[in-house]
Amino acid sequence: MGSIKTLSLFSGAGGLDVGFHMAGFDIVACVELETKYCNSLEANKKKGNFFSPTTNIHNIDIRNFDPHLYKNSGIECIIGGPPCQTFSAAGRRSGGVIGIQDLRGQLYEEYCNILDVIKPKVFVFENVYGLPGASNGEPWRQIIKAFSEHGYELHAEVIDAADYGVPQHRERLVMVGVKNGSYQFPMPTHGPDSLNGPSLVSVEEAIFDLQIPGELKTKGLGGLYGHLLPEVPEGLNYAFFTAEMGHPEPVFAWRSKFHDLLYKANRKEPSRTLKASPGKFTGPFHWNNRHFTIEELKRLQSFPDKYEIVGSYGQCVEQIGNSVPPRLAFCIASSVKEQIFSHSKEKFKFELRPAPFKSTFRQRQRERSQKFKDIAAQAIKEKYGSLTKYIDPEAISPKTEKFYISRPNKFTRQVSDKKGKAGVNFSQIVLTETAAHIRIDMDEQPVTLSSSIHLELKVSGLKKYLPRFDTLTLSANINSTEEIFYCWKEIEAALVERSKFFTLIDIYGHYANRGDVVNIETNLTNPTQTKLIKAIEFFSQTTNCGEFIPEERMLEVLAISSSELEEIVETMRALRYDIRTWLSHPIIGKGKIICTYPFPLLSPKALVESKVKFTNTEEYSI
Template sequence: MSNSPIMQQLSLPLNILNTEPKTTSQFQEILKTLNMTNSPGWPDKFGELIHNWCTKKSYSPIKTLSLFTGGGGLDIAFHDCGFQIIKMLELEPKYIKTLETNSQPGKYLENSQPICINIRDYFPSPELEIDFIIGGPPCQTFSAAGRRASGVPGTNDTRGKLFLEYVRILKKLQPKGFLFENVYGIIGAENGKAWQTIQTAFQEAGYTIYYRILDAADYGVPQHRERLFIVGLKTGNYLFPAPTHGPDSIGKEPFYTALAAVKDINISEKKLEIKGKYGHLLTDIPPGLNYSFYTDKMGHPQPIFSWRSKFSDFLYKADPEMPVRTIKAQGGQYTGPFSWENRRFSIAELKRLQTFPDAYEIVGNRSVCIEQIGNSVPPQLGRILALGILEQVMGVKLPFSMQYLSPTQKLGFRQRKRQLTKRYAEKAEEAIAKFSTQSLEKLQTVSLSINNYPNQRNIEKFLSTDFGWHDLPKSNSVKIYLNYDLHSSCWLIDAGKSQLRDKKNQYSIDIIPSANFPDWVLNTERVKLIASDWDLEVFTGLWKAFEEKLRQITGKADLVQLSGYYQYQPKIKMTMSFSRELETNSIWRVVESIIKGIGVKTQLSTQKLAFLWGVNTEDIFQYMQCLRKIGYEVRNHNTNPQIIPGEYLIPYTFPTLNPKSVQLRKNLEFRI
């Protein structure tokens, strides 16, 4: 007989398969059996009652080893379902503090042993007896952020090979089974090669594997969070539990909404307001939407951002009537989810949205707490998976009936995601329609009138080494003199290192809307940037000056929003002209090519770039370093490991680095 997971699952006894249709809600039956109500924070009570029931049973302890423990989400789940967490391995000392706090007598994970260690240095004792292993290695190498940065490194990155350490420990300890969690991008990494390698490694360790991509919201978590789960078994079979909530659940139990999860939380945390350049924008964003509300694609009358120019969690405001989108472990000042009350969620609220127990103490400052929450498996999802393992693998009869997915049964969360896109587009349309005609006229008048910004001569601005643009001198800043002459026919911006009276122009850059986007937001036909000095800092200063006026007059956030995200056709067209002939290998000739769009927007080898720019191949790295110094974002294998060694990516035809740029803190050259 075939040894495939599907064939093995089809051979399950009927009493275990338990997939016959029912009309009543499985979740409501569980609540009734446990004598509990569907009140705010109900997952805490669910975990408590399940744990009490398991404690009263007389079956032998299921000794469990936790790998890549993080903040302990899976450990909470399996602990509640009767698994004895023996050891918890975690690399980060700041996360270990949380595990140590909650492992003390009388605490949630009492008697568990946290170990701060690199898994590569962990060699379990031959005497250690383990029945089950849980955990998932860091997922950055397979994440959406990696895909957005031009593919994922997968197993080409050292973090992507940590599953091999997992396999090494499996071979050493030979438990009955394991549960492995990661982002679903792992399946598509390296065109599926990484996923095949991972499956083969687990199978060669002696385990039959069963896997599914699940959405946490389908299992009682007030958060949409899609993750890959692998269950590996030495013997026996495994079916994944059927959803307890949502349209795919038995009885169509409604989702556990964000509002229901947090409505009884008393907010004691301070400094939850959102300030800064974009904080005020959150107020008008309808719940469920993000920065895209302020794009022309959504129909906003005065777009600030370009479509898909930001991550989806940028200025994302949660919808109280739905589960929130995925809580991210790390993010910037404007990374949501934000509350529908136009503030940040408190840590207590984020714990509820991730179904961490109120009594479970997460140690650290706000950012460290969010890291631990965002990196964890939501405990309520983990509990349902653990109960399925308890019943099918460990042979424990549960006090209520569990329903399971057949091997061929499909879930609809991907399709529902597409439906949500339509729903939120309609909400954006409704919100914009509520703007009064007077408000729109006022918005357009204030934003587009160049008369509000009179023409100026010999204005002093200061460019700092981190590409900040200031009115007053800063440490290590240089002075740039500027002339502004803004008219409906042309915006003229001149820059130089000294006052600009009667100075000769050395080069100019002409900017016009591209043929496919004739209606740009600038109240002028074209823009002309003029430099009076052969100076790279003057070049950067010109772009900073243009960006500043763009922001002041139109409300556009930055130059990227004017041109559009680099993976789309640019909305502007540019040319560069010189007052005299340049040397062939001059940096200015390279800049001229980039401004024309030559050698940008795609990964190219040094040889290809040298050919396109008409320079020597051995000089490419030097040119790339120079481009970084004048504010261009340049990526290579050292800044983004998913980029093939020897290739480069310059996303935009103009400088985009600023003091808050992630790329600013990366280096093109490998450093130990």
């Protein structure tokens, strides 16, 4: 049997293509939007690495790709999966994405159109494992319906790449559509679910020959969290520093960060999923407290050493992190080839999954979580000698301090025990500590009585993170809504000074996946009670944040028009409230609004807008 002509869609850096090539498929053409990915494809084509000299690389939006170029050209297989951010957990946390209501989530329709023109015998569609459950399963049902209506019998499974020899736990949804005939997924080739196969491939096994003999551990990465990395045991992440893991001096709230923050790979096991856009403190990190090299990351993603990834370090990390592991692609491709294209009666190279087969990788994942707790407990015991440090709040004597705050700029506060000069704006702070409670009384100086705003604010549920305190209240007289920001600056300072936490969000938790321990209630009064103040008060409650709210409800609650709401949202964003609509995040679509936190974002880098831009948002309004 000769090579099977194949069209690659959403090719990325070529991970899926490499695996299919190794299984005997001929990649006739690649369609990829991003130029930097196409540069990698072209570089390997030029060297004859897994692409033939005649492979066409189309650097184009798939919506502008003309499939008639390959009609009746003998293409029998199409591979590729649309961008996954719209259905991924990371996407939900970063932008409130909502599946097929995001334009990227509609690209499967282009896929179907191409199938209609080329009519391959089989296609392989790959995406994030969360797709079937996103938006209560509605996007998945629509995708299944669309592919079925185009004449394909569909077979889909969520697969962990580690079960197929990849030194990385990477759960992906794989769907195989067959025009005529049927298909069964292959049995795992590695690990406990395999048929007497080898163990899962560990990080150390994959990269041992790339290590520098005698390499010393670094002292960390620097920056806000980097110094913590050396303390993290192998296999754990930022959660090592949470109360839930037994840490006596918590630094983070439970689920307050992405699970890859400060994640250090366990060299004796597969790594967690590689990320395409990691931040400075995002793992996996090497056990010597450094980032992995590009050569090491290629191995963890199962790319052949001779396969070239072109670009800067960050660009290469992105391309590797967004790729399908070639080893997993090879297993799927070989299985497709044997079942769809081979008429041989010989035994299949990859044993097929029997009907009652059920993977245990989720169960193993839970077992690893318990193991991590045991590892954390041992590490904490070795450092602290005890797993808990109980402080009786009643035994703490009440304490009051008075000081003054001046601000050279918005994000800088200077503390003094003396009042500011006449005519200079400053804040008078009286901070009182009593049993389990912090009280802050704050007065802006001078106060303009005719337009002053009185703010009463309560933060509760702190005890898990601040052993001495459970609640904080702030009472403030301020001159304008802009000064609410400074009130929260004082709250953050008071909490950080009395804990090991670094920021207010570290204590409160990430809006999309909070443990709902810390609660915030706010009351604002002003002689005029403007609609803006009413809106700020509404969104300054935990109960009104972190979830999408229909615009109709907001118009009713605030008694305003749509245009007034747009103006209020714009003003609140200027006040550094992370309130999002389709104007700041087009992927949300019209008709919804979300405020992520019940307080303004205090970091100068925290407030962002979506990088996704649509050419015509009217077409995708909801």
